Amino acid sequence: MTRRPAAALVAALAATAGLGVCSSIAAADSFTPVGLTISIAPVARRHAPLPITVAITADPGVLDGSEGPLRMEVRLAPECGGTFQTTPGTTLVNAALNPQPSTGKAYAGSVKGSGRPSAYGAQTVCAFLEDTDIGRVYANDESMQVTVSPSCTGAATAYDRARAALTRAQKQLRRSTRAAVRRRLKRKIASRKRTVARDKRRATTACGAGVAL
Amino acid sequence: MSDIRSPHEAERLLTVAPDAYETRRDFLKRTAVSAGLAAGMGLVLDPDVVVAEAARRQRRVKLPSPRNLPIDTFVVLMMENRSFDHYLGWLPGADGRQAGLQFTNPAGQKLSTHRLNFTQSCGFEDPDHSWDGGRTELDGGRMDGFLRADSDVFSIGYYEEADVPFTPHAAKAFTTFDRFFCSLLGPTYPNREYMHAAQSYGMTDNSLPVSSKGLGFPDTTIFNALSQVGVSNRYFYTDLPISALWGAPGLARSGQVQEYYERAAAGTLPALSFVDPAFQGESQGTSGDEHPLADIRVGQAFQADIVHAFMSSPQFKRGALFMVYDEWGGFFDHVAPPRVPDLRQSRTLANDFGQMGFRIPAVVVSPYARRGHVDHSIYGFESILKMIRYRYGVPALTPRDLYANNIAAAFDFESKPDYEVPNLPSPPEVVVSACGGTAPADSGGTGIDDGPLGAPPGTVPSLEVPERTPAEMLTSGYLERLGFHYTPATPATMYRHPSKLGMRA
Numbered sequence: 001m002t003r004r005p006a007a008a009l010v011a012a013l014a015a016t017a018g019l020g021v022c023s024s025i026a027a028a029d030s031f032t033p034v035g036l037t038i039s040i041a042p043v044a045r046r047h048a049p050l051p052i053t054v055a056i057t058a059d060p061g062v063l064d065g066s067e068g069p070l071r072m073e074v075r076l077a078p079e080c081g082g083t084f085q086t087t088p089g090t091t092l093v094n095a096a097l098n099p100q101p102s103t104g105k106a107y108a109g110s111v112k113g114s115g116r117p118s119a120y121g122a123q124t125v126c127a128f129l130e131d132t133d134i135g136r137v138y139a140n141d142e143s144m145q146v147t148v149s150p151s152c153t154g155a156a157t158a159y160d161r162a163r164a165a166l167t168r169a170q171k172q173l174r175r176s177t178r179a180a181v182r183r184r185l186k187r188k189i190a191s192r193k194r195t196v197a198r199d200k201r202r203a204t205t206a207c208g209a210g211v212a213l
Numbered sequence: 214m215s216d217i218r219s220p221h222e223a224e225r226l227l228t229v230a231p232d233a234y235e236t237r238r239d240f241l242k243r244t245a246v247s248a249g250l251a252a253g254m255g256l257v258l259d260p261d262v263v264v265a266e267a268a269r270r271q272r273r274v275k276l277p278s279p280r281n282l283p284i285d286t287f288v289v290l291m292m293e294n295r296s297f298d299h300y301l302g303w304l305p306g307a308d309g310r311q312a313g314l315q316f317t318n319p320a321g322q323k324l325s326t327h328r329l330n331f332t333q334s335c336g337f338e339d340p341d342h343s344w345d346g347g348r349t350e351l352d353g354g355r356m357d358g359f360l361r362a363d364s365d366v367f368s369i370g371y372y373e374e375a376d377v378p379f380t381p382h383a384a385k386a387f388t389t390f391d392r393f394f395c396s397l398l399g400p401t402y403p404n405r406e407y408m409h410a411a412q413s414y415g416m417t418d419n420s421l422p423v424s425s426k427g428l429g430f431p432d433t434t435i436f437n438a439l440s441q442v443g444v445s446n447r448y449f450y451t452d453l454p455i456s457a458l459w460g461a462p463g464l465a466r467s468g469q470v471q472e473y474y475e476r477a478a479a480g481t482l483p484a485l486s487f488v489d490p491a492f493q494g495e496s497q498g499t500s501g502d503e504h505p506l507a508d509i510r511v512g513q514a515f516q517a518d519i520v521h522a523f524m525s526s527p528q529f530k531r532g533a534l535f536m537v538y539d540e541w542g543g544f545f546d547h548v549a550p551p552r553v554p555d556l557r558q559s560r561t562l563a564n565d566f567g568q569m570g571f572r573i574p575a576v577v578v579s580p581y582a583r584r585g586h587v588d589h590s591i592y593g594f595e596s597i598l599k600m601i602r603y604r605y606g607v608p609a610l611t612p613r614d615l616y617a618n619n620i621a622a623a624f625d626f627e628s629k630p631d632y633e634v635p636n637l638p639s640p641p642e643v644v645v646s647a648c649g650g651t652a653p654a655d656s657g658g659t660g661i662d663d664g665p666l667g668a669p670p671g672t673v674p675s676l677e678v679p680e681r682t683p684a685e686m687l688t689s690g691y692l693e694r695l696g697f698h699y700t701p702a703t704p705a706t707m708y709r710h711p712s713k714l715g716m717r718a
Contacts, residue, residue: 031603038261062616067560079308080589082394082551082569083480086354109397124589131458134560134569137551140591149264208264 009062068133080126293504294542335648340368340543378640395570416681429460445483480527491702580630
């Protein structure tokens with residue numbers, strides 16, 4: 001294992017550990033030669049970025065037979081197809097591994113991506129490690145699901161709106177010169193802050209810890 | 214009307230009528246959001262429930278260690294030639310399609326999928342499921358070539374739930390797989406070879422393995438691998454033993470299916486059993502394997518007996534029985550199969566053994582199977598081999614089962630096992646007549662699995678016979694040369710209860 005991919009893998013896992021995201025872990029070993037570790041929030045907002053990290057590990061030599069550069073490809077779909085190309089849905093990752101595996105060596109690396117889910121409901125994270133030329137699937141994972149939640153979307157949208165309203169009021173306060181207006185704005189900002197705090201609590205409850213608010 | 218988007222007007226409004234300012238803005242926004250949400254969701258669950266459920270769905274349960282995996286008895290029952298959409302496209306919760314699909318025939322006519330109103334397909338062609346025909350049907354992943362291969366409209370027919378006597382009941386009672394692809398985009402023997410050995414030894418058709426070294430492939434099967442580590446195993450045939458493809462060693466581990474019934478009842482099944490139906494009579498419509506032109510009710514009755522024998526066995530409590538079909542049989546399906554790593558992979562699709570075949574109906578019966586569940590992960594026959602290997606610590610047979618997903622992941626080993634046997638039917642007795650001269654007899658007839666390709670250079674040469682059918686094993690003298698005494702299947706030898714009249718005696 002080269003130092004850089006290993007460090008990248010550790011960094012990716014460490015980064016996701018603090019985000020409240022869930023991981024599907026299938027590390028490579030002699031029985032499972034290629035492992036995919038997917039880190040993604042279990043609940044998502046519609047039309048908002050949904051970040052994902054896929055860590056890839058492979059036993060020495062098991063990726064040597066690929067007929068082209070290897071790509072990590074992930075879509076969020078109601079149903080996974082047999083391949084990435086035949087899976088409809090929101091693309092979360094479509095990137096070549098960087099670095100590519102070295103012949104005869106173990107591999108560890110990670111790929112990050114993001115997409116904006118367009119439909120509500122429970123959807124499957126369809127992950128494929130394929131070679132670019134043939135589309136041969138070296139590993140796949142359909143075990144993770146993400147729930148694109150109306151309540152999360154609504155609560156997070158309300159939180160966004162409350163924050164925007166607070167920002168507007170603060171901007172108005174900075175611009176305002178009339179004492180009466182400033183007094184009213186200060187009261188309004190205090191009220192807005194309470195609303196923001198309340199909406200944040202609601203959004204956190206509705207979305208869980210994994211959704212960036 | 215004042216415009217609150219103007220900063221000056223907004224400040225004025227905020228000063229003179231702060232409530233009006235908020236009310237109007239909030240009303241507009243809340244109305245828009247509410248309308249959008251109401252349209253989009255229909256039902257709002259408690260947020261805590263949504264988050265908890267979503268997190269639960271993501272939680273991957275680690276498999277028990279091989280030694281602690283509570284499955285000791287594996288049974289693989291492999292029938293013949295049906296695709297997922299054709300048989301189970303109606304299954305709730307599964308990715309199936311039946312009515313409403315259209316396929317274009319060579320004359321350019323668009324024909325629609327249709328419900329079949331017969332169980333024995335006399336008068337129709339056996340749909341093309343050869344190596345080349347499968348690639349025509351695949352059509353680069355478009356899945357639209359089912360009428361452009363050597364097939365008639367039978368190939369785009371389907372059965373609904375009420376039409377098939379047993380499989381739908383088992384599928385609804387236990388775990389069904391809707392991403393289970395047969396291992397090879399090719400006919401019967403190569404797929405069965407993958408089931409036994411995770412490779413077809415370079416075979417693309419139903420050729421028999423005959424070489425200067427003797428009869429049979431080298432015994433690189435899961436059976437031999439298990440024997441090497443002292444794990445019991447047995448192959449059970451009804452008439453023609455597929456195990457003969459591995460020559461004398463294959464036949465040495467073979468027994469007639471009545472032995473399966475007896476051992477299941479006594480609780481003495483080996484750790485691994487493969488069970489095959491009666492193959493003879495496919496082209497006359499009298500076989501017991503559900504292969505066209507057979508009456509599917511015969512094979513369904515056979516499957517029911519095998520499954521009931523398993524469920525009533527003392528070994529059911531620590532067992533798993535997989536009901537699978539060897540390949541799609543030329544019947545339509547809408548999910549393109551993947552290409553995967555293989556011992557004989559090739560960049561060229563025409564030579565690529567890594568091209569998996571179309572989806573087949575696949576169900577697992579076990580106290581540890583999720584009840585009434587559809588699993589969506591990608592599996593092939595090698596995935597079953599991988600679970601067996603995992604349980605018994607056997608190394609990979611080929612790259613195919615090395616890279617495959619372990620089907621053990623579909624089981625629920627965390628919950629308490631459900632030992633209750635569901636009330637599955639025992640399909641009624643069926644008397645089947647041969648098709649009235651619409652298809653030639655098996656001996657020298659067209660039969661099934663007419664893979665036109667010979668084996669690629671460097672592979673084991675095959676017997677020179679004009680047609681490729683399982684019956685050739687008998688008619689070519691192959692079985693006789695191995696010293697196997699062939700006995701035709703009868704109700705007495707095929708069924709658990711001889712009173713069941715599934716075939717002509």
